[in-house]
Amino acid sequence: MDRDISVGEIDFLTLGGKTVLVTGATGLIGSNIILTLVHLGKKFKHPIKVVAVVRNDTKAKKLFGEIYNDVKFVVGDVVKGVEISEKVDYIIHAASQTSSKAFIERPLETIETAIQGTLNMLRIAKKKKLRSLCICQQWKYMVRQIQMKKLMKNTTQI
Numbered sequence: 001m002d003r004d005i006s007v008g009e010i011d012f013l014t015l016g017g018k019t020v021l022v023t024g025a026t027g028l029i030g031s032n033i034i035l036t037l038v039h040l041g042k043k044f045k046h047p048i049k050v051v052a053v054v055r056n057d058t059k060a061k062k063l064f065g066e067i068y069n070d071v072k073f074v075v076g077d078v079v080k081g082v083e084i085s086e087k088v089d090y091i092i093h094a095a096s097q098t099s100s101k102a103f104i105e106r107p108l109e110t111i112e113t114a115i116q117g118t119l120n121m122l123r124i125a126k127k128k129k130l131r132s133l134c135i136c137q138q139w140k141y142m143v144r145q146i147q148m149k150k151l152m153k154n155t156t157q158i
Helices: 028-041 057-070 100-105 107-128 139-154
Strands: 019-023 049-054 071-075 090-093 132-135
Touching: 019 028, 019 107, 028 049, 028 057, 049 057, 057 071, 090 107, 100 107, 107 132
Parallel strands: 019 049, 019 090, 049 071, 090 132
Antiparallel strands: none
16 A cells, blocks of 8 residues: 555655645645645545645635545735744645736736745745745746747737
């Protein structure tokens, strides 16, 4: 059974009895990470405790349904900063703008979310004396889209 939950270089057994903070909890990446951690945690003698940062608790309840009570949800905004009272062993920072349209229409807010949100997670990591922080964001692709839009705007039609 141990081999079933060890994939590649990730030894999920090390997460047993640990607390993982996940941002972007209602997004595609964050929600799947939470579902995976809760599922794996049920296989361990000492379950994985998941703390999830969400902006909208109602959306989280709807999304997570029957496993909602298996997760500690903290309502907050990573840009403004969130207060995490729980002991945390790992952070998976997956809060990110995902709409290509928003990347182009609101580039400053997108970059602010990426940079300020990451800085706030780094501050929590330092305060909690973490050994590991995983950052899962796609804002670097937004830069390419903005550059393409500017290029298309500044190119005269032939």
